[in-house]
Amino acid sequence: MQAQLKDKQDVSATFTVTVPADVVDAAFERVLGALARQVKVPGFRPGRAPRGVLIQRIGADALAEEVREALVDEHYPQAVRELDLLPVHAHFHGEPPTAGAEFTFEVHADLYPTFELPDFDSIELDATAPEISDDDVTETVERLREEHATLVPVERPVEPGDVLTVETLGEGGGSNMPVDLGRTEPHLVEQLTGRSMGDELTLDLGVDPAAPAAADGDSEAGSEADSEAAAQDAPADEGDAPRRSLAIRIVDVKAKELPETDDAFAATLGFESWDATLSEIRSSLASQADRDAFSKQREAFVDQLMAATDMGLPKSMVARRQRALIEELKDDLEQRGMTLQGYLEELEARDARAGFDQELTQAAERAVKRDLVLEAVLERVGTEIGDAEFEAGVRMMAMRERKDVARFKQEMGEEWLRNYRFLLNRDRALREVVAAKTGRDRRDGSADAEEAGAASAGADAATEASGHDDAEGAHEDEQA
Missing domain, CATH: 3.30.70.1050 (Trigger factor ribosome-binding domain)
Structure with missing residues (x-):
């Protein structure tokens, strides 16, 4: 040869x-x-x-x-x-x-691209520990009071914070549903405030979140009214994006009677005293703030690594990731009662297809580069999780799928399990580097458990990074 x-x-x-x-x-x-x-x-x-x-x-x-x-x-x-x-x-x-x-x-x-990562010491991260203010604690307390409020019938016009029972009208109507104005979008609260029991009105629910015009982000009203199947298209006020409306009758109005912040309320929450409740709230907020801060530090570290690393991207890897993103979009659209073909046709009709394709390519390129950079981090650090940690992650995934561990492993297959272990190793390596730079101890087993779900989302796509692909690469035959 x-x-x-x-x-x-x-x-x-x-x-x-x-x-x-x-x-x-x-x-x-x-x-x-x-x-x-x-x-x-x-x-x-x-x-x-x-x-x-x-x-x-x-x-x-x-x-x-x-x-x-x-x-x-x-x-x-x-x-x-x-x-x-x-x-x-x-x-x-x-x-x-x-x-x-x-x-x-x-x-x-x-x-496979050849590139060099920058020195990790050259990357600066904000290592400031998050602080929990009294306002943060107060906000949490008020949310707990809202969640444990007693609903009291009132005979007065609707006020912000009330809980209503509304009946849908028109075709397909006749069903009752609760609307908590404390958890509803402001534009709906404004339409309902001042109304009284027995009033009939047509709510403007806003732009249809399933329309192509809202492709960059879903809009949720925060109440059942905003997602009611009886919603109907109404004339558009903004461009050509369809708006939705819902005809309702106010059946009942209740005010929230909030519990006092005392030992009795603490007992309801499972604590011995109100002081113990406040202490636990502050501790929980601090733990969550620490996790959030560490997550932001990890992303900042990866962003800086990517910005400082020059590499070419193989077209086939980008194309594979584009196909994966399209499949994700297709699944999301189907859950919303749409088809990918219909969505793309809507984009064409609005001359927005070119912008969509450009954003798709940019997202795929960023995802591929991120995978390659993180794989290089793993190679430099050399992290390897133990079998016990790996099995713990698999058990968590099986529990999320409500399946027996043995059955889950069999259904997912050996390749998925290898990719999953690879991603867990990769995430552990990243955590260790960022923890060392910020002075945080994130090497405990619970940290791995936190990442197990996130890693699994991309386990099927782990082979996007060619170092985790077949050593000689995928291939296709073409005759001249």
Whole structure:
């Protein structure tokens, strides 16, 4: 075999592989022998059909294609090693081989990018410990009081903070539902404030969150009224985006009677005294603030790493991530009663498809670069979680799916489990680096558990980073 490099760029290469005639002939014999044991020829026992009859049965073109595939599978990995390349994807071009002649095929390969991470010490992070103010504690206390409030019927106009019972009107109406004005979007509170029991009105629910105009973010009213299936399209006030409306009747109005902040309320919450309740609230807020701060520090660290790292991105890796993002969008749209095709057609109608495609490409490129950078962090740090930690993460995932651990493992498969362990190792390495820079101890097992769910979301896509892919890269055959 002879491999010749024709062209090499940062993340791509073109090379040819030439296989000697005697090796080609041996491949023909080997493939024919294997097919003779598999193909049934009438009148002959398996493996006993004459060569000519067998070839006629198989077809000369089909035989040549089988030999071509066998030669590529055998000699492509050898050529990659000889040329010292690390492909992540490859296309093969070449005519089918002929017995008695050498066989040459050309390879167009995407290569794993070569890059250097900056020194971790060169990256600065804000290591200031978060502080919990009295206002933070007061806000939490008020939320707890709201959650444990007693609802008292009132005979007065609606005020902000009340809890209403409303009946939907019109086609498909007739159902009652609660509306907590303390948890409802301001534009709905404004429409309901001042109304009285028995009033009928049509609520403006705003722009349809499932419309393409709202593709960058969902809008939720925060109450059942905003998601009621009886909502109807109304004339648009803003551009061409459809708005929704809902006809209702106010059936009941109740005010919230909040509990006093005393030992009796503390007992309701499971504490011995109100002072103990305040202490636990402050402690819980501090723990959550610490987790949030650490999460922001991790993202800041990754952002700075990415900004300071120059690399080319293989087109095949970006394309795979684009397809994954499209699949996620498709699933999200289906949950909202839409189709991907319909969504894209709406974008076309609004001349917004080009912008969508550009944002999709940018998101895919960022995701691929992030994966590659984090993989390099893992290689530099050399973190390896133990089997006990890995099994704990798998148990958590099985619990989330409400499945037995053994069944969950069987359904997910060995490849998923390998990818999941890889992502847990990667996340642990990142936490250790950021913890060292900020002086925080985030190496405990609970920290791993916190990340298990996040890591699992991308476990199926772990092979996007080619270092976790097949060493010789995925490949596709193409005949010239």
